[in-house]
Amino acid sequence: MNNRLETIVDLKKYPIQDLDSPLMKKLIKKCKYDLDKFSCSTIPNFILPKSLKIMNTELEQQIDEVYMSKESINPYLNSNDDASLEKDHPKRIFSKRYNGYLNSDLFGKDSEMKFLYEQEELLKFVSACIGISPIYRWADPLACHAYNIMKSNGILPWHFDSCEFTLSIMLQKPEKGGIFEYCPNIRKPGNENFEEVKKVLDGNRKKVRQLKLEPGDLQIFKGRFTLHRVTKVEGNRSRYLAIPAYVLDPWRVNTPEHSRAIYGKVLPIHHERNIKRSDGLAD
Numbered sequence: 512m513n514n515r516l517e518t519i520v521d522l523k524k525y526p527i528q529d530l531d532s533p534l535m536k537k538l539i540k541k542c543k544y545d546l547d548k549f550s551c552s553t554i555p556n557f558i559l560p561k562s563l564k565i566m567n568t569e570l571e572q573q574i575d576e577v578y579m580s581k582e583s584i585n586p587y588l589n590s591n592d593d594a595s596l597e598k599d600h601p602k603r604i605f606s607k608r609y610n611g612y613l614n615s616d617l618f619g620k621d622s623e624m625k626f627l628y629e630q631e632e633l634l635k636f637v638s639a640c641i642g643i644s645p646i647y648r649w650a651d652p653l654a655c656h657a658y659n660i661m662k663s664n665g666i667l668p669w670h671f672d673s674c675e676f677t678l679s680i681m682l683q684k685p686e687k688g689g690i691f692e693y694c695p696n697i698r699k700p701g702n703e704n705f706e707e708v709k710k711v712l713d714g715n716r717k718k719v720r721q722l723k724l725e726p727g728d729l730q731i732f733k734g735r736f737t738l739h740r741v742t743k744v745e746g747n748r749s750r751y752l753a754i755p756a757y758v759l760d761p762w763r764v765n766t767p768e769h770s771r772a773i774y775g776k777v778l779p780i781h782h783e784r785n786i787k788r789s790d791g792l793a794d
């Protein structure tokens with residue numbers, strides 16, 4: 512039994528070290544159903560209160576190293592305009608963004624979040640919930656298990672993630688706003704579905720769902736195929752989220768443009784591995 516893991520995850524309620532236990536079989540079945548139907552599943556109070564405190568402290572101790580960015584982006588997390596496309600194409604619709612990340616390469620060697628991300632138990636549990644094996648930890652050294660910070664007036668407009676599966680662990684809720692909204696499975700490999708994406712960008716709420724996350728809750732989410740956003744954060748308390756991510760391709764990293772716009776820097780690995788995505792989707 513992994514001693515440190517049991518101080519982080521509520522293993523009594525969620526014994527992720529034993530996926531064949533009746534408790535876990537039942538939970539995995541529920542998560543898989545939610546993920547297939549809504550591209551999203553929530554597990555309440557997954558992280559123990561004491562560990563949550565450690566993660567919050569970790570982030571606050573390095574808050575000065577957070578990269579805050581105000582660059583406007585399109586739903587594909589790109590800030591460059593492509594004038595060859597029609598004027599109202601979703602790729603040409605840029606929205607205001609104000610949020611920040613504590614990049615994964617800045618985490619301490621002994622970091623609580625980094626430790627959790629590196630555990631096989633967590634990876635195998637997520638893989639079972641999604642129903643895909645193998646999945647991999649993300650090779651992107653900046654983005655793989657970042658902390659996300661949204662201060663007062665912070666906003667994250669409609670977008671798709673470049674990794675396939677994102678976990679979200681709510682660390683600290685804002686006083687008001689900062690609500691996660693999503694449109695399940697709106698695009699899939701080989702089909703961008705620009706028409707439906709455009710409708711959502713234009714304000715159509717028909718496909719939009721909201722999710723309420725409490726501190727300690729774990730959300731598993733198919734972010735590459737699901738248009739999503741976070742509404743404006745109101746009040747003085749910042750919204751803190753841990754966002755460890757998993758991918759289908761252990762080699763791929765963010766594009767150089769994406770890394771610069773979102774994480775504030777580009778490493779040699781982003782240039783070396785900048786090739787067309789095998790699923791044909793934009794990011």
Ligand SMILES: [Fe+2]
Binds near residue numbers: 672734739
């Ligand atoms: Fe996202």
